[in-house]
Amino acid sequence: DGGITQSPKYLFRKEGQNVTLSCEQNLNHDAMYWYRQDPGQGLRLIYYSQIVNDFQKGDIAEGYSVSREKKESFPLTVTSAQKNPTAFYLCASSWDSMNTEAFFGQGTRLTVV
Amino acid sequence: GQQLNQSPQSMFIQEGEDVSMNCTSSSIFNTWLWYKQDPGEGPVLLIALYKAGELTSNGRLTAQFGITRKDSFLNISASIPSDVGIYFCAGHRGAQKLVFGQGTRLTINP
Numbered sequence: 001d002g003g004i005t006q007s008p009k010y011l012f013r014k015e016g017q018n019v020t021l022s023c024e025q026n027l028n029h030d031a032m033y034w035y036r037q038d039p040g041q042g043l044r045l046i047y048y049s050q051i052v053n054d055f056q057k058g059d060i061a062e063g064y065s066v067s068r069e070k071k072e073s074f075p076l077t078v079t080s081a082q083k084n085p086t087a088f089y090l091c092a093s094s095w096d097s098m099n100t101e102a103f104f105g106q107g108t109r110l111t112v113v
Numbered sequence: 114g115q116q117l118n119q120s121p122q123s124m125f126i127q128e129g130e131d132v133s134m135n136c137t138s139s140s141i142f143n144t145w146l147w148y149k150q151d152p153g154e155g156p157v158l159l160i161a162l163y164k165a166g167e168l169t170s171n172g173r174l175t176a177q178f179g180i181t182r183k184d185s186f187l188n189i190s191a192s193i194p195s196d197v198g199i200y201f202c203a204g205h206r207g208a209q210k211l212v213f214g215q216g217t218r219l220t221i222n223p
Contacts, residue, residue, distance in 0.1 A: 004155075006155075033210070033211070035213075040218075041215065041216075042116075042119075042201065042213045042214055042215040042216050043156075043201065043213040044213075045210055045211075048210055058210065088153075090155050090156070092155075097210075100143075100144040100146060100161070100203075100205035100211060101146065101158060101161050102146075102158075102203075102211055103158065104148075104155030104156050104157070105155050106154055106155050107153070107154065107155045109153070
């Protein structure tokens with residue numbers, strides 16, 4: 001089945017450690033996105049990529065890094081520089097940045113202790 | 114970053130009632146999308162709107178693209194328990210990123 005897979009569903013890390021969240025899609029979509037969601041809040045864009053080997057910062061990129069070495073994959077690294085990393089992280093993809101129907105993965109809940 | 118104003122923030126209704134929520138912006142959008150998110154899951158696309166004035170239905174859901182291109186609304190008729198969740202609007206302008214509203218949390222009393 002085609003779709004977007006985020007892993008793991010739940011992730012626990014100690015403060016000061018970097019952690020990488022996985023996002024894989026087999027929809028042949030060019031564009032991929034990472035959003036952060038805090039309790040009771042909307043979605044805020046962290047990074048997005050319109051094509052392989054290219055990505056742009058979103059509204060809250062500080063403390064995060066991404067790579068887009070393959071079309072199917074867009075991993076997000078939460079670095080120790082992110083002051084409040086505990087949140088629900090959502091990955092999405094769309095055919096391209098002009099085609100707006102974005103489809104989301106199941107999300108990863110990151111808890112930093 | 115740019116935000117959409119979504120209202121109401123929360124709704125508490127009885128099963129069987131109709132629901133209406135809306136999204137407004139000071140900017141013009143080319144596309145409006147409506148998503149539903151269940152607890153602990155990713156948002157699921159419900160309806161996509163591409164033309165000003167467009168009215169689109171998906172079962173008991175109806176959404177409209179405002180004529181000014183600065184707003185959109187979503188109606189749910191005859192609500193049922195599985196409608197519970199958070200509903201998000203999202204707007205898109207050309208090659209720019211998708212912008213989301215803050216969400217409307219729907220609670221249904223049986």
